[in-house]
Amino acid sequence: MGFDNFGTVSFTTEAKAVDFITYLEQGKFMTTRCRACGTLQFPPKMDCPHCLSSDVEWVEIKGTGQLATYTVVNYGPSGFESEAPYTLAVADFDGLRVFGRLSRDVSGADIKVGMALKVVSLKLPDGKVSYEFQPV
Amino acid sequence: MRGIRDKVAIVGMGCTQFGELWDKSHKDLIVDACYEAYEDAGIEPKDIQMAWYGSRESGFTGTQLSSALKLEYIPISRVENFCAGGTDTFRNACYGVASGACDIALACGVEKCKDHYGGFNMDILDQFDRSMVEWELPPASQFAELATRYFHHYGLSFDEGKRILGQIAVKNHHNGTISPKAQFHREITLEQALNAPMIAYPLGLFDACGVSDGSAAAIITTPEIAKGMRQDYILVKGLALTNGAGQAVLQSDYDFIHIPETVTAGQAAYQEAGIENPRQEIDVAIVHDCFTITELLIYEDLGFSPRGKGPADVEAGTFTLEGELPVNTDGGLKCFGHPLSASGLRMIYEVYKQLQGKAGPRQVADAAVGLTHNVGGINGFFNCTVAVFGRAD
Numbered sequence: 001m002g003f004d005n006f007g008t009v010s011f012t013t014e015a016k017a018v019d020f021i022t023y024l025e026q027g028k029f030m031t032t033r034c035r036a037c038g039t040l041q042f043p044p045k046m047d048c049p050h051c052l053s054s055d056v057e058w059v060e061i062k063g064t065g066q067l068a069t070y071t072v073v074n075y076g077p078s079g080f081e082s083e084a085p086y087t088l089a090v091a092d093f094d095g096l097r098v099f100g101r102l103s104r105d106v107s108g109a110d111i112k113v114g115m116a117l118k119v120v121s122l123k124l125p126d127g128k129v130s131y132e133f134q135p136v
Numbered sequence: 137m138r139g140i141r142d143k144v145a146i147v148g149m150g151c152t153q154f155g156e157l158w159d160k161s162h163k164d165l166i167v168d169a170c171y172e173a174y175e176d177a178g179i180e181p182k183d184i185q186m187a188w189y190g191s192r193e194s195g196f197t198g199t200q201l202s203s204a205l206k207l208e209y210i211p212i213s214r215v216e217n218f219c220a221g222g223t224d225t226f227r228n229a230c231y232g233v234a235s236g237a238c239d240i241a242l243a244c245g246v247e248k249c250k251d252h253y254g255g256f257n258m259d260i261l262d263q264f265d266r267s268m269v270e271w272e273l274p275p276a277s278q279f280a281e282l283a284t285r286y287f288h289h290y291g292l293s294f295d296e297g298k299r300i301l302g303q304i305a306v307k308n309h310h311n312g313t314i315s316p317k318a319q320f321h322r323e324i325t326l327e328q329a330l331n332a333p334m335i336a337y338p339l340g341l342f343d344a345c346g347v348s349d350g351s352a353a354a355i356i357t358t359p360e361i362a363k364g365m366r367q368d369y370i371l372v373k374g375l376a377l378t379n380g381a382g383q384a385v386l387q388s389d390y391d392f393i394h395i396p397e398t399v400t401a402g403q404a405a406y407q408e409a410g411i412e413n414p415r416q417e418i419d420v421a422i423v424h425d426c427f428t429i430t431e432l433l434i435y436e437d438l439g440f441s442p443r444g445k446g447p448a449d450v451e452a453g454t455f456t457l458e459g460e461l462p463v464n465t466d467g468g469l470k471c472f473g474h475p476l477s478a479s480g481l482r483m484i485y486e487v488y489k490q491l492q493g494k495a496g497p498r499q500v501a502d503a504a505v506g507l508t509h510n511v512g513g514i515n516g517f518f519n520c521t522v523a524v525f526g527r528a529d
Binding site for chain 2: 071
């Protein structure tokens with residue numbers, strides 16, 4: 001299926017990092033690590049931006065991260081209008097910054113910078129896949 | 137690098153009314169801005185030897201400018217650099233003059249944002265190194281993430297942070313009331329700013345700039361030629377452009393409390409201009425307040441305020457018209473809106489008038505050194521221009 005099976009709006013159908021979607025469909029949230037220099041990347045990159053090696057491996061992002069910053073989008077851009085309000089977040093997983101949405105189960109004053117989060121894969125109602133942060 | 141300090145002079149500028157200009161095409165706006173600039177410089181269209189045209193949404197190739205102005209068979213380049221496009225158009229024209237390739241050049245930026253997608257739309261995502269998983273990136277959300285982290289880092293509560301940002305909006309709206317070419321001319325109160333609908337938490341309606349159409353233009357030449365044209369020509373002291381490489385966007389050392397592109401562009405422009413203490417040496421600054429948080433970060437990133445002390449300077453009124461370092465004397469993007477490739481030249485227009493002592497009720501006393509700043513893009517992918525100007529005397 002590939003990236004056309006991803007998210008509210010798919011921005012592409014073809015991408016080298018298509019295994020990201022395959023893993024999400026299996027319920028796994030994976031990203032890439034460069035075998036040459038050991039650097040982790042998110043979003044997954046099949047060519048290392050640090051040392052330019054193309055020898056990368058897939059690793060699962062597990063464990064607990066911390067909320068680094070966030071915003072609540074009240075006016076969504078084209079394709080996302082009906083989903084607002086929703087919370088966009090950046091979370092820090094052991095030095096790896098991951099961008100995504102925060103679960104709708106958390107809102108208002110319950111959202112705090114520094115709060116503990118995990119990242120989980122999602123199946124959307126239309127059958128597409130995505131992921132979100134959930135409080136631990 | 138040798139740089140171009142004191143090698144290029146502005147001898148004429150024009151700027152249209154900014155706003156919802158449904159009855160004007162982008163070529164109408166080009167004509168209005170450029171003919172004001174011709175008149176100000178005392179030149180004829182035939183005197184223009186080379187031109188640079190800034191546009192993102194409003195037409196491709198230099199022929200947009202040549203056909204609007206009937207400039208026959210001279211070289212015209214189209215420049216696109218997102219929110220910094222206007223200043224970059226000016227920058228390229230300056231290098232044309234400084235190199236000796238031409239003696240008199242025109243730089244014109246224009247944008248019709250209201251009838252091209254209503255400003256930004258999803259096509260904005262195509263402009264960056266999209267990862268396919270960096271979804272949903274409207275500008276307000278990007279800058280909101282900076283605000284959230286800034287509040288957290290410096291221990292500001294939501295209410296404390298919002299009061300600081302609100303004061304920036306109140307200041308710029310006040311300046312807009314005495315800025316005839318601005319889109320908005322009404323005062324707002326701090327309470328209005330605080331109670332406005334939330335756009336992207338923690339940024340509300342009055343934390344965001346408007347969306348408008350507009351154009352601005354500059355005629356530049358060498359200082360030697362400028363001397364024969366007018367006494368109050370303005371010298372380019374420093375011009376810097378920096379572009380992020382995406383290196384910071386989601387890496388753990390990206391702190392979300394400053395914009396590295398602004399810091400590096402500021403340092404480069406200060407070095408070229410010979411500025412050592414910007415807070416003391418700069419008399420007026422027109423900066424890129426696309427959102428109030430952006431202006432707050434700029435105070436610190438350009439060295440107007442020490443790190444973390446921007447809020448205290450806001451409280452002290454440092455950046456008001458009567459303050460120590462007036463910022464956005466013309467009302468800024470807050471009151472002009474942000475027609476992308478026109479904004480930078482609109483800012484230079486205000487600095488030009490300020491340094492000539494022609495800014496009317498907005499005039500900063502004895503303004504001798506002025507600065508303009510643009511920053512556009514998304515976190516990690518910003519492009520930023522900083523320009524420093526000085527009087528000839």
